[in-house]
Amino acid sequence: MPDSIPAQETKAITWREHLYEIIFEADTPAGKVFDICLLITILLSVLVIMLESVDSIESRYAKQFGFAEWFFTILFTIEYGARIISARRPLRYIFSFYGVVDLLSILPTYLISFYYQDSDQIHRLAVIRAVRLLRAFRIFKLGHMLSGAAELRAALWATRSKITVFLATVVIAVVIEGAALHLIEGPENPGFSSIPEGMYWAIVTMTTVGYGDVTPETPLGKCLASIIMILGYSLIIVPTGIVTAELAHAGNKLKSGIITTQVCPECMREGHDPDATFCKFCGSHL
Amino acid sequence: MPDSIPAQETKAITWREHLYEIIFEADTPAGKVFDICLLITILLSVLVIMLESVDSIESRYAKQFGFAEWFFTILFTIEYGARIISARRPLRYIFSFYGVVDLLSILPTYLISFYYQDSDQIHRLAVIRAVRLLRAFRIFKLGHMLSGAAELRAALWATRSKITVFLATVVIAVVIEGAALHLIEGPENPGFSSIPEGMYWAIVTMTTVGYGDVTPETPLGKCLASIIMILGYSLIIVPTGIVTAELAHAGNKLKSGIITTQVCPECMREGHDPDATFCKFCGSHL
């Protein structure tokens, strides 16, 4: 096996393989430069969308925003095309999570240009473009260089069964509490006119957000709300304990492991060990 | 002992014992299918009650909801009957926690049909039906398959003495804080007109819910409230520490143990080890 790897590396690398390394991986200098440029471009594009949504700014710089919008859209379209060309299995990329996000981040601008007649309609659709912000998640491909991300993900994944049990308990508690306060406060308080409204209040209360848009008004309602707050607070601290205990264990386990940014060319998955030669998910050569 | 168990298993199983295994346990395939069906039925029934409480939906689909209501009630009545028949000690089941919840989940619909004269009365009683939501707790019989639930329960149980001391401290702090702010803010602020009102404010503040329906207005009140917030916040983090420390310890202990979903046929309690032959609570054969 140690013989076969150098043998393979001396193979001539085609331009597609070269492009693949730049776009999908961040181990080579060119790949790092590409990812940092992409990160900055995405941040700027998100900033433009954010400023665009503020009416007072939009009315002033409408033209500049329109230009920036098209500039970023064309840039991301070229990038999307390059990804499809360089990927060994283009269809897998297209239907992977990041493939769908990449497409969704360029589609709205093209869709708007087709329905240009009614200006009000455009404004409404422009809001939908915000979904494009999801592309910012690609930053985490860089994040992989930080060993912290992998460790966090592993610890959170290890606690999934406990977190599920906990969330189920919270949801059941929310339903019962919402129904109880609807029963008590319902007739007098418009904020508790139905069980779903009561559940909204219960969630706002149990997560300690406490907007105050819906509050109990009757003495019995206040009394029950107080009990819910104290018990709810006791309940909601549990996941903190779960995650912390897991992280304390994980800290020992994962401290030795450094994870590369290599993406499997077959199944597009990440998280391979630095000494891995084959993808641990699909078995194809890395 | 290893001889006696196969010997017992070869005994002829009556239909009642078969029914018992399906309804009360989730180890056999039939038992799992039953539990999943029950879970879906309960979720649907809860959803119907929730939608029923929304006036705009209720006025439209009143008939359909009435039908669904009776459908679920009859289904759960049959299930309740089957549980009584199959249980080895029916009275123990009836007065167990789940037995009472099972009865409460079907009773309101029957009670309503007796008082059918006044439609307003019915609507009021319909709200009481929400107690039936408690039946959703039976989901946790499935939850036992996740080892997480047992671990969580064990860790929380181990911290009960510390949590009790902590809750007692919080309650005393709430009484004193409520009285102090009633004393300071009382004359000017209607939100602090009595000690119980002040205690409601103290709980809302110390749990960091902070509705804002009652807030201090005098400089002295604001100053004291600030100290309560900082000290209160320091106080309320303590249980997080307690639970986390316990979970970190428990994580090591319980990682090896897998707990079965077997329910003791005598005392209806759960949480037996997989190699247990006798119930650890009442000593009867499992």
Add this chain to the structure above:
Amino acid sequence: MPDSIPAQETKAITWREHLYEIIFEADTPAGKVFDICLLITILLSVLVIMLESVDSIESRYAKQFGFAEWFFTILFTIEYGARIISARRPLRYIFSFYGVVDLLSILPTYLISFYYQDSDQIHRLAVIRAVRLLRAFRIFKLGHMLSGAAELRAALWATRSKITVFLATVVIAVVIEGAALHLIEGPENPGFSSIPEGMYWAIVTMTTVGYGDVTPETPLGKCLASIIMILGYSLIIVPTGIVTAELAHAGNKLKSGIITTQVCPECMREGHDPDATFCKFCGSHL
């Protein structure tokens, strides 16, 4: 040493020493009964004060409350006298924390009877009686039976230097944040008219209470508030970490030690080990 202790125990116990054991300690059956009775009496007395503060209840049962008030006051006065008589060093008891609380819990009722002329005045003073609630802290003498209380106290005490550093950081952050928002929002927003007002807002925000009675209104203020919330949230999680880490360590250390409820007859301090023969604070014989 094992010889000297039985020798001492055979000494004739005077009635004062007997009274001391009943009132100040909870190790003997008589002492436990006394403490539980005291606990119930205090709870009832607190309940009476709470209900008294509600105007609608007070106006109805004013006479009964007045009687209950005097009943509890006389009972606690007798108890206070018994404590002074039985204590080996009465002055030390009187000026100890619990001694002062015991006095404060009976004084207001006597003071009121002197100023009986103006009924409005009485009502005002009645509120001051709420300080008597502090006596409920004596419950923790019972709490000592729970090993949890001692463990918690030890862990919290061990973290005092870190908690002090943390609280100092929070206070400085609150001053700077309050001044910054006073600077930005001050001219337009009456809720930020002075630095102390800004500090009140900063504390309400950093402890995540968030009443909403004072909120930033300018874009710059909202932007700064958002940064304060995220950084503040990151800051406030630190003590949780500190306490938890300490509790995890303490859990190992203290699991073996059981602490008695013995109170030193000389210095009135608690927390002695079960095998202690002499007070660890003042060296006198237990």
Add this chain to the structure above:
Amino acid sequence: MPDSIPAQETKAITWREHLYEIIFEADTPAGKVFDICLLITILLSVLVIMLESVDSIESRYAKQFGFAEWFFTILFTIEYGARIISARRPLRYIFSFYGVVDLLSILPTYLISFYYQDSDQIHRLAVIRAVRLLRAFRIFKLGHMLSGAAELRAALWATRSKITVFLATVVIAVVIEGAALHLIEGPENPGFSSIPEGMYWAIVTMTTVGYGDVTPETPLGKCLASIIMILGYSLIIVPTGIVTAELAHAGNKLKSGIITTQVCPECMREGHDPDATFCKFCGSHL
């Protein structure tokens, strides 16, 4: 090595070196007295600025506050001069963090005396003086005596990569949530009129502050807000876990090390071990 240190200590100490030890270090008795005096002076000065900002107090004691202001400014100017003189590399001190803070804490008073003409202008500038509060951070030079501060700093520093990944996730979540609620609530609710406004709401909600100045009003908005609250709460507990796990590890490591208050005379950095002879940052002799 044990020979060389006493040899160096017998060297004649000049008055500048003596001044340096008093002002910059807290190991000698004179240094400690200086630091405590400085701490009290800063606290008093901060208190004066705070009270000055309250209009009702300012209008009464304007003269006294003006005098106190100049008294503290001159005191801190003398101290600033002494620091420049005694520091081995004055320029390094001036451009160090504390050097800049020291200058900023005296500058505003001098600037105000130049623009004395317009009284309204002065009032505005007076608010800027609040930046001087930053000087209170110098208290932490004393804080070094507490080993807690160093431990905390080390633990927080060790978690920087994980906290960065976490904060990035939160910021992305906030952008997407803000855009989503702007999309849903925007047309009807003025509180969600732009994406930045939606982001402000998302931060207020995810940090569980929950002012209630902006709340969702449509059923879909409330539903999405509920999911954001539960998921957001689950997300925000992660850093608690990270910090706690790190502190639990750090507790074992750092328990042995006591850190001195020595400041490197060359690079002005702190945190040297007690047995260090050379600065670990710049290599110069301590």
